[in-house]
Amino acid sequence: MILVTGGAxxxxxxxxxxxxxxSDEPVVNLDRLTYAGxxxxxxxxxxxxxxxxxxxxxxxxxxxKQLLTTHQPRAVVHFAxxxxxxxxxxxxxxxxxxxxxxxxxxxxxxRAYWSGLPADAKxxxxxxxxxxxxxxxxxxxQDPAFSETHRYEPNSPYSASxxxxxxxxxxxxxxxxxxxxxxxxxxxxxxxxxxxxLIPLMIVNALAGKPLPVYGDGMQIRDWLYVRDHCSAxxxxxxxxRMGEVYNVGGWNxxxxxxxxxxxxxxxxxxxxxxxxxxxxxxxxxxxxxPGHDRRYAxxxxxxxxxxxxxxxxxxxxxxxxxxxxxxxxxxxVRGVQSGAYRDWVNKQYGAAVAA
Ligand code: NAD
Ligand code: TYD
Numbered sequence: 166m167i168l169v170t171g172g173a174x175x176x177x178x179x180x181x182x183x184x185x186x187x188s189d190e191p192v193v194n195l196d197r198l199t200y201a202g203x204x205x206x207x208x209x210x211x212x213x214x215x216x217x218x219x220x221x222x223x224x225x226x227x228x229x230k231q232l233l234t235t236h237q238p239r240a241v242v243h244f245a246x247x248x249x250x251x252x253x254x255x256x257x258x259x260x261x262x263x264x265x266x267x268x269x270x271x272x273x274x275x276r277a278y279w280s281g282l283p284a285d286a287k288x289x290x291x292x293x294x295x296x297x298x299x300x301x302x303x304x305x306x307q308d309p310a311f312s313e314t315h316r317y318e319p320n321s322p323y324s325a326s327x328x329x330x331x332x333x334x335x336x337x338x339x340x341x342x343x344x345x346x347x348x349x350x351x352x353x354x355x356x357x358x359x360x361x362x363l364i365p366l367m368i369v370n371a372l373a374g375k376p377l378p379v380y381g382d383g384m385q386i387r388d389w390l391y392v393r394d395h396c397s398a399x400x401x402x403x404x405x406x407r408m409g410e411v412y413n414v415g416g417w418n419x420x421x422x423x424x425x426x427x428x429x430x431x432x433x434x435x436x437x438x439x440x441x442x443x444x445x446x447x448x449x450x451x452x453x454x455x456p457g458h459d460r461r462y463a464x465x466x467x468x469x470x471x472x473x474x475x476x477x478x479x480x481x482x483x484x485x486x487x488x489x490x491x492x493x494x495x496x497x498x499v500r501g502v503q504s505g506a507y508r509d510w511v512n513k514q515y516g517a518a519v520a521a
Contacts, residue, residue, distance in 0.1 A: 166191040168238040170223050170271065171245030173198060175358045176295070178206035180242065180396045181216065187400075191215040193236045195229075196245065197222045197263075200510070205501050206357045223267040229274035240403060241275055241292045243268065246330075249361055250299070250323045251514055254456055257322035264326035265333075268294070272337045279343060293346045293403050294334045298388070298413065299324035300349060303459035310388075310463035313349070313411045320457050331411075338409040346406040348399060350414040351464045355392030355484065356491040359502060361510060363422060364389075364485075367429045368492045369499055371445040372437065377430075378515055381454030383423030386461040390416035391484030394477035401475045412473070415464025418481045423449075428481075432489045452515065 167184075171177040172194035181192050191214075196202045198220050210216045217236070221228045223245045245267065247253065247260045272292075279290050301311040302318030317332075319325040337343040358365040367377050398414040406412060420428075430445035439445060469475045479487070492499065 166193060166236055166238050167240045167242060168193045168195065168232065168236065169242045169244065170195050171202070171243070172196055173202035173204055173206060173218070174244060174248070175201070175206075175355075176353055176392055176395060177244035178203070178357050179355065179392045180244065180399060181207060182209065183393060183396045184400070185210055185213065185215055189215060191217065193217045193219060193232060193238065195219045195221055195223065195232060199247070200504075201248065201359050203357070203359075203502060205498055222263075224262065224270045226270050226274060229271060230277070233274060233278040237286075239286070239289060239291075241271070242295065242399065242403065243271060243293065244295045246295075246327065247323070250321045251361070251455060252510070253321055253323035253326070255513065257326075260322050260326040264323075265329045268330035269333055272333055272343070276337060276341055276343055291344050291346060291403060291406075291408070292334075293348065293399060293406075294330065295399065296331050296347055296349045297324065297327050298349050298351045298415065298462050298464050299459065300328040300331055301462075304461040304463055306461065308461075308463075310415070310465035311349075311413060312465045313413050313468055320459055324459075335409075344408045346402050346408070347411045348402055348414050349411060349464075350395050350398070351388035351390050351416060351462060353390055353392045353395050355488050356495070357498070358392070358488075360499065361514075363387075363425060364429065364488065365492065367426050368433070368489060369503075371430060371433050371448055372492075374441075375448065376450035377426055377445075377448045378450055378452040379423060379426055380452060381458060383426070383451065384421045385458060386419050386421050386463065387425075388415045388463045389418050389420060389425070389481060389484075390414065390477060391479040391487070394479055394484075397478070398469060398475050401473050402469070405473050407472070412469040413464045413466055414469060414475075415466040416477050416481065417466065419461075419463050420481065428485055429489060432486060436489060437493055
């Protein structure tokens with residue numbers, strides 16, 4: 166079986182659902198259920214004996230030891246993190262605690278467990294650390310995309326905390342021989358994405374008749390990947406990645422934010438026209454820029470393609486259409502996550518105008 170951390174969040178829950186759809190290998194899912202963790206994401210595997218959910222913190226060394234000893238996983242896939250850049254600007258502490266201290270505790274627990282395994286299980290064991298392209302910093306317009314050897318230049322408390330965890334993972338391989346793999350992926354989008362991030366926030370606000378807050382000039386560029394493609398990349402790296410290696414994962418899909426917002430408005434105009442008439446584009450509002458806002462991210466995903474034969478299956482057009490359709494069909498899920506904690510956050514970030 167495998168141990169997944171953060172499997173009730175956006176990418177982790179998609180990963181668990183895809184894993185169980187493709188294999189009978191059980192998953193132990195350790196998640197603290199912060200504001201971003203949601204068991205509703207896993208409703209379709211509730212009662213499935215192959216999925217064991219454990220609510221707990223990756224920084225809890227005793228719990229980690231107990232889980233590893235009891236379940237004897239052959240692999241650990243580490244998603245758990247604080248993941249939202251804007252939240253890291255308002256309050257970095259949780260990011261240091263979970264992304265750095267939590268990852269350190271996990272590495273320590275995994276090292277102790279792995280050291281005690283019999284030789285064949287020890288040789289087969291892998292720990293896959295899920296990281297982000299944001300550790301590489303920001304690109305100028307003409308710069309080549311981030312390769313695995315790009316220097317680390319994190320600019321936000323979020324990306325700095327992820328960079329620190331990447332360095333710890335690397336050090337545990339070099340120092341102790343821990344069989345690790347690291348993936349650095351670009352921006353994901355798709356079902357179960359918490360509506361604090363760009364794409365789901367725009368869909369949810371548009372449908373609610375609220376402003377669509379575009380930071381600064383809206384010309385910051387991200388490289389978007391459909392979440393299930395990220396999940397297939399992780400499965401592939403876990404299966405065949407070379408021990409200790411880093412694999413960059415991306416969608417070959419650079420887009421400025423404003424183009425994303427326009428594409429969402431156009432899809433909604435087609436699939437659920439505004440009752441009041443006119444385009445959802447009329448709701449776009451330019452707001453103050455994010456402090457230290459990275460201008461451009463882009464992933465060079467040639468290594469994972471040439472070594473492991475992975476390429477994304479979705480284009481941005483197909484993936485975004487699926488995503489918008491999913492949000493239209495899952496209003497119940499959206500209402501569920503729009504709890505008090507979420508509303509408080511939106512108020513803090515955007516003020517009453519957007520949250521109203
Ligand atoms: P998310 O915020 O949606 O989910 C994070 C999950 O981790 C939640 O379920 C939360 O409850 C859990 N968690 C948080 N702190 C925990 C703790 N101390 N112990 C146990 N569980 C804890 O994040 P996501 O977007 O699904 O991202 C998952 C991983 O992928 C993160 O490591 C992130 O850095 C990385 N990543 C995300 C993206 C993206 O576009 N979202 C891109 C590249 C990499
Ligand atoms: P986000 O989804 O927070 O991901 P990240 O910061 O990790 O890339 O933001 C994606 C881009 O969209 C980023 O350039 C910030 C911008 N953005 C807005 O313009 N308005 C918003 O309300 C949000 C949440 C993000």
